Structures are given as structure tokens and as C-alpha cells.
Amino acid sequence: MAKLLKKPVKLALIQLACTADKAHNLSHARNKVLEAVKQHNAGIVVLPECFNSPYGTKYFPKYAETLLPSPPTESQSPTFHALSRLAKEAKIYLVGGSIPEYEESSKKLFNTSLTFGPSGELLATHRKVHLFDIDIPGKITFRESEVLSPGNKITIVDLPEYGRIAIAICYDIRFPELATIAARKGAFLLLYPGAFNLTTGALHWELQARAKAVDNQVYVGLCSPSRDMDADYNAWGHSMVVDPNAEILGELDEKEGTVVAELKGERIEEVRKGIPIYTQRRFDVYPDISKDVKLEEEGQPPVGG
Numbered sequence: 001m002a003k004l005l006k007k008p009v010k011l012a013l014i015q016l017a018c019t020a021d022k023a024h025n026l027s028h029a030r031n032k033v034l035e036a037v038k039q040h041n042a043g044i045v046v047l048p049e050c051f052n053s054p055y056g057t058k059y060f061p062k063y064a065e066t067l068l069p070s071p072p073t074e075s076q077s078p079t080f081h082a083l084s085r086l087a088k089e090a091k092i093y094l095v096g097g098s099i100p101e102y103e104e105s106s107k108k109l110f111n112t113s114l115t116f117g118p119s120g121e122l123l124a125t126h127r128k129v130h131l132f133d134i135d136i137p138g139k140i141t142f143r144e145s146e147v148l149s150p151g152n153k154i155t156i157v158d159l160p161e162y163g164r165i166a167i168a169i170c171y172d173i174r175f176p177e178l179a180t181i182a183a184r185k186g187a188f189l190l191l192y193p194g195a196f197n198l199t200t201g202a203l204h205w206e207l208q209a210r211a212k213a214v215d216n217q218v219y220v221g222l223c224s225p226s227r228d229m230d231a232d233y234n235a236w237g238h239s240m241v242v243d244p245n246a247e248i249l250g251e252l253d254e255k256e257g258t259v260v261a262e263l264k265g266e267r268i269e270e271v272r273k274g275i276p277i278y279t280q281r282r283f284d285v286y287p288d289i290s291k292d293v294k295l296e297e298e299g300q301p302p303v304g305g
């Protein structure tokens with residue numbers, strides 16, 4: 001039986017109070033991450049979507065940093081360097097939420113997540129693939145596409161000590177294909193820095209987290225900024241960790257805080273053994289999906305199979 005998660009790991013999601021002061025956000029994030037590592041011995045730590053700026057289309061150009069060519073200089077991206085130093089100092093895998101990115105060559109803006117390893121090395125970059133364009137009359141209208149461009153890849157990262165994780169951003173969670181492909185490629189954990197709001201959060205935040213977990217029988221972590229009712233955009237909060245059986249291992253309310261949960265490979269195996277959808281898939285009935293994500297191409301035998 002293949003081990004998706006090589007050894008237990010503590011996952012910490014930092015539900016940060018994000019302000020309009022970027023320097024403060026960076027030092028505050030550092031304090032909270034170091035606290036989570038010291039108090040809980042967390043090995044993987046996640047920050048929220050747009051953790052270094054307010055969330056809103058009018059803020060993205062102002063707060064954007066240049067990440068390419070990589071590595072950027074300190075003045076091009078203070079956040080890149082702050083996250084890299086922090087991952088190294090704490091000796092952790094750090095999923096740096098997301099930040100507004102400006103790409104000079106294309107003159108485009110992206111909503112981008114950077115992941116660093118314990119030596120401070122950049123492991124992955126994910127640009128939000130599905131932009132948050134919604135219009136619910138009388139409730140909320142938001143159009144990221146007014147200023148942002150979408151990314152164009154699924155982001156799967158190998159953490160040598162633990163195994164494979166996948167990273168996507170907020171609205172990406174509504175597109176199950178990303179999660180399914182990542183899980184079929186052997187991810188044990190799907191991470192979504194995200195900022196749902198008071199309308200969609202109440203309806204869909206927990207539902208999405210638990211749906212992604214139960215459909216794919218993997219751990220799921222959703223990490224939000226804390227709620228600020230004085231901000232233009234009121235984040236839902238409720239950062240949570242869900243286990244492969246869709247059970248909530250830990251959840252915050254709307255205030256700043258940290259949720260920590262221990263992830264264990266045996267739990268994935270137990271759940272997949274009990275309800276073996278992993279070996280019961282009917283790719284003969286849905287060939288369009290199977291052709292892109294055959295496990296054999298990845299050298300990953302199905303767990304429990």
C-alpha cells in the first residue's frame with residue numbers, strides 16, 4: 001500500500017488580521033508563524049489569501065510586487081524575502097497565502113501564492129486560476145478580472161519529508177477538477193488560502209472544504225484572513241482543517257487565531273479502505289477525465305488498491 005503521507009505532521013493555519021499596512025502585515029505574520037511553530041511544533045504553516053494587503057481590486061495594483069525573474073530583489077518583492085527568511089528561520093514548509101503580483105513583461109497582475117521550504121528555497125508558485133467574478137444582486141458583486149489575469153496551471157508540490165500537497169486559491173476551490181487531479185496525482189493535502197465573504201462564506205465555505213475532502217479522501221485546509229468590519233471586504237474567517245472523511249478537525253470563528261491539526265497517513269488509508277472509491281472509479285464511463293490523470297503515468301499506485 002503506497003504511503004501518501006510519510007510521517008505525521010502538524011498543519012497550522014494562521015487566520016491573520018490583515019491591514020492596509022504591508023510592513024505591519026509582514027512582521028505580524030512572522031510573529032504568528034513563529035508562535036505556531038514554538039507552541040505546536042507545526043511543520044506546515046499557511047497564511048491567508050492577500051495576507052499582505054487589503055482584499056479588493058483597487059488595492060491590487062498598489063500592493064503588487066514583482067516576482068520574476070526569480071528570485072526578485074528585496075525591493076521588487078519584500079514579501080518574497082520575508083517569507084523565505086521566515087521559512088528558513090522556523091525550518092518549516094510555509095505556504096505564503098497569496099499576494100498581488102505584477103509581471104513586468106506582460107504588464108499583468110495576478111493573485112499569487114508562494115511556497116517555501118525549510119531552507120528558505122522557493123518550492124512553488126500558484127497564480128489563482130479561476131478569478132472571483134460574481135454578482136449576487138443585493139449581496140455582493142466582485143470582479144477580480146477587472147484588474148487580474150488568471151494563472152494557467154495546477155500546483156502540486158513535493159515536500160520531501162512528508163509527501164505531496166496541492167495549493168490553489170479561494171475561488172479555485174469551486175472547481176472540483178483541480179482537487180480531483182491533485183488527489184489522483186497523489187496529494188495528501190489540498191490547501192486553499194481564501195477569503196470568502198459574509199454571503200458566500202455562510203453558504204459554501206464549510207461545504208466546499210468538506211466536499212473536497214470527502215470526494216478525494218484527503219486532508220483539506222482553508223485559511224482566511226480574520227474579519228474586519230471596517231474593511232471594504234469582510235472576510236468570512238472560519239479557517240478550518242478537514243480530515244479525509246470530511247470531519248472537521250479544527251475551526252476558528254471570525255476572529256484572529258491559529259488552528260492546528262495533526263495529519264496522519266494512516267487516517268487516509270483507513271478512510272479509503274472503509275469506503276474504497278479509489279478502486280471503484282469507472283474510468284470506462286468517464287474517459288475524458290481519466291485520460292489526463294492516469295496514476296500509472298505518475299508512478300503512483302492507488303492507496304488501498
Ligand SMILES: NC(=O)CC(=O)C(=O)O
Pocket residue numbers: 131132169170171172174194195196197200201
Ligand atoms: N474570494 C474568492 O476568491 C472566492 C469567494 O469568496 C467565493 O467563492 O465565495
